[in-house]
Amino acid sequence: MEQDQHRRQTERDRLYIEFAERVRAFRRSVALYQASLNARRVRDFRSAAGAYNEIISAQRALRDFETGSSHARAGNAPARTPAALTPRQMEIARLIAQGYTNQHIADALVLTSGTVANHVQHILDRLALHSRTQVAVWFSRRAGRSSDTNDAPRLQLEPRQTTRRNEFARDAKVQAIVQSVGDQLRQRRIAP
Numbered sequence: 001m002e003q004d005q006h007r008r009q010t011e012r013d014r015l016y017i018e019f020a021e022r023v024r025a026f027r028r029s030v031a032l033y034q035a036s037l038n039a040r041r042v043r044d045f046r047s048a049a050g051a052y053n054e055i056i057s058a059q060r061a062l063r064d065f066e067t068g069s070s071h072a073r074a075g076n077a078p079a080r081t082p083a084a085l086t087p088r089q090m091e092i093a094r095l096i097a098q099g100y101t102n103q104h105i106a107d108a109l110v111l112t113s114g115t116v117a118n119h120v121q122h123i124l125d126r127l128a129l130h131s132r133t134q135v136a137v138w139f140s141r142r143a144g145r146s147s148d149t150n151d152a153p154r155l156q157l158e159p160r161q162t163t164r165r166n167e168f169a170r171d172a173k174v175q176a177i178v179q180s181v182g183d184q185l186r187q188r189r190i191a192p
């Protein structure tokens with residue numbers, strides 16, 4: 001009888017130790033998850049600050065262009081016609097004019113950021129421009145003359161939806177881990 005009690009106590013001690021180790025591992029994974037969320041928030045803040053700076057630069061470039069300042073276009077080279085861009089490049093130029101970063105454009109159009117960077121470079125080359133700001137000014141002037149449909153609300157919503165889906169998936173993984181640990185503990189529970 002004493003051996004049976006001793007065996008039960010030993011088994012309880014082992015389960016408590018195992019539980020404590022799993023809880024520590026879970027807490028470490030939650031801490032890593034929180035750290036990654038914080039890092040993403042910092043990246044998003046920096047991205048938003050960069051987009052804000054690009055908008056300010058675009059406004060300055062537009063003002064310079066309208067006043068005829070020599071800073072509007074390096075070398076005063078005339079921009080090429082809109083027919084020089086493909087439909088995909090026009091779509092990317094529209095998003096640049098709306099202040100999107102390459103990563104946001106990639107999320108909205110389901111492309112890689114490298115592909116977007118290549119498109120941006122081709123747009124700059126084809127229009128003989130030197131910056132994204134000049135592309136934004138070019139597109140805003142072109143959009144003022146054109147009757148293109150503007151699907152900006154859809155394109156602004158898609159990156160947010162992707163982010164929310166990713167957050168829900170991460171939350172589901174955390175809940176699955178907690179559920180798994182709880183199930184294992186209930187299965188191994190030993191009566192006192």
